[in-house]
Amino acid sequence: MAFAALAARRLLSAQLPSSLSVPSPASSFLLSAVNRLAPRASALALVLAKPFSTETTTTEKPPAQQPYPCVVIGSGPAGHTASIYLARANLQPVMFEGWMAGGVAPGGQLTTTTELENWPGGEKGLTGPKLMEVCREQSLRCGAEIRTETISKIDLSVRPFKLWPEGKEDEQPIRAQSVVIATGATAKRLRIPGEEQYWQAGISACAVCDGAVPIFRKKPLAVIGGGDSAAEEAIFLTKYASKVYVLVRRDKLRASKTMADRLMRHPKVEILWNTVPVEAKGDGKLLKSLVTEDTVTKKQGSLDVNGLFYAVGHVPNVGFLNSADGKPQLKVDADGYIVTTPGSSLTSVEGVFAAGDVQDRTYRQAVTAAGSGCKAALDCERWLESQEKH
Ligand SMILES: Cc1cc2nc3c(=O)[nH]c(=O)nc-3n(C[C@H](O)[C@H](O)[C@H](O)COP(=O)(O)OP(=O)(O)OC[C@H]3O[C@@H](n4cnc5c(N)ncnc54)[C@H](O)[C@@H]3O)c2cc1C
Numbered sequence: 001m002a003f004a005a006l007a008a009r010r011l012l013s014a015q016l017p018s019s020l021s022v023p024s025p026a027s028s029f030l031l032s033a034v035n036r037l038a039p040r041a042s043a044l045a046l047v048l049a050k051p052f053s054t055e056t057t058t059t060e061k062p063p064a065q066q067p068y069p070c071v072v073i074g075s076g077p078a079g080h081t082a083s084i085y086l087a088r089a090n091l092q093p094v095m096f097e098g099w100m101a102g103g104v105a106p107g108g109q110l111t112t113t114t115e116l117e118n119w120p121g122g123e124k125g126l127t128g129p130k131l132m133e134v135c136r137e138q139s140l141r142c143g144a145e146i147r148t149e150t151i152s153k154i155d156l157s158v159r160p161f162k163l164w165p166e167g168k169e170d171e172q173p174i175r176a177q178s179v180v181i182a183t184g185a186t187a188k189r190l191r192i193p194g195e196e197q198y199w200q201a202g203i204s205a206c207a208v209c210d211g212a213v214p215i216f217r218k219k220p221l222a223v224i225g226g227g228d229s230a231a232e233e234a235i236f237l238t239k240y241a242s243k244v245y246v247l248v249r250r251d252k253l254r255a256s257k258t259m260a261d262r263l264m265r266h267p268k269v270e271i272l273w274n275t276v277p278v279e280a281k282g283d284g285k286l287l288k289s290l291v292t293e294d295t296v297t298k299k300q301g302s303l304d305v306n307g308l309f310y311a312v313g314h315v316p317n318v319g320f321l322n323s324a325d326g327k328p329q330l331k332v333d334a335d336g337y338i339v340t341t342p343g344s345s346l347t348s349v350e351g352v353f354a355a356g357d358v359q360d361r362t363y364r365q366a367v368t369a370a371g372s373g374c375k376a377a378l379d380c381e382r383w384l385e386s387q388e389k390h
Pocket residue numbers: 073074075076077078079096097098099100101102103104105106107108109110112113115116117118119149150151152182183184185186187204205206209210317320355356357358363364365366367369
């Protein structure tokens with residue numbers, strides 16, 4: 001419900017001129033004048049002072065737009081924190097919040113959850129969708145421009161960087177001096193019957209986020225997966241659950257030996273080898289059991305559980321970073337997470353910064369994503385200033 005409501009709201013907000021406006025040369029001129037008075041805005045003043053593109057254009061296409069100082073791609077806690085900081089530094093960020101990019105509504109993964117209990121300072125009853133709505137309002141209030149479009153193509157080979165929104169790949173690109181990538185990651189799901197109905201009503205992709213909620217307390221729970229994440233999530237859940245079943249599709253764990261030993265020794269954990277869930281069943285409101293299948297014998301069984309936690313991995317949203325040859329234009333690790341210089345948001349391409357889950361395979365929390373969005377904005381601001389000196 002919340003998901004649909006947010007999506008509808010975004011669609012409406014996309015009609016608002018303020019969320020779609022592109023700075024005209026006149027307003028940019030005014031801004032540059034204002035920025036000359038603001039010491040922290042020197043980087044923007046530099047960017048605006050640069051001449052318009054000398055690219056040749058055909059008569060069918062409008063002239064290239066003046067490069068933006070910074071474009072933020074993605075609209076979760078990382079993207080909005082970066083936008084708020086960049087806007088407050090008068091860098092006039094333009095955020096592409098996406099439109100169901102990676103299967104997630106603008107606002108990111110938190111739009112798919114309900115109560116958010118671990119956001120510092122969050123009032124009682126704060127929900128993920130509400131937090132992201134407030135973040136969006138704050139970004140706009142601070143001066144960010146938000147476009148409800150997904151970036152589908154990017155060229156990081158030359159500066160200013162070039163970006164194309166989905167459906168506009170043949171048009172003039174958006175140009176940006178710097179880019180903050182905050183496109184998040186999408187939890188893999190099994191798409192079994194009943195999953196949609198009981199998503200966030202017993203089924204979750206985040207034990208750390210949801211494990212402590214009352215519906216799971218002193219109840220039997222199940223975790224799917226055989227890697228380190230599954231082992232960690234299962235051990236975490238033993239704090240609340242009466243029992244934790246770990247469903248492993250093969251006859252061994254992929255987890256490291258230490259994690260596997262801890263898991264197998266835990267008195268509350270039972271590992272069900274060669275087992276996958278094939279259907280989620282409930283009472284119409286909450287999950288109550290799973291239909292399971294033996295991957296070898298194909299025999300089906302039933303498992304009474306009040307919670308099902310997916311720990312089968314995440315897919316970082318980086319497809320748009322691929323060049324024509326299908327290779328990413330900046331360094332990513334074996335699972336597609338953007339590699340950043342430790343302790344910073346710097347990527348392998350100068351002027352491109354990454355924040356949030358798209359570069360974090362370890363923590364993947366709203367507050368860590370927001371913290372890294374702050375780092376990306378500060379790194380970006382400093383980098384733009386350093387360009388001015390050259
Ligand atoms: C069900 C669930 C419950 C959770 N509960 C909690 C919790 O209680 N507490 C907690 O701290 N964390 C929780 N988390 C984790 C938290 O949501 C994430 O860690 C956090 O949202 C990551 O933020 P992010 O900004 O990196 O990216 P995301 O939130 O993933 O947002 C990225 C956004 O960028 C958009 N995007 C992607 N590609 C593009 C593109 N090419 N162009 C434009 N836009 C694009 C996406 O559509 C998305 O809207 C939960 C996660 C899930 C799935």
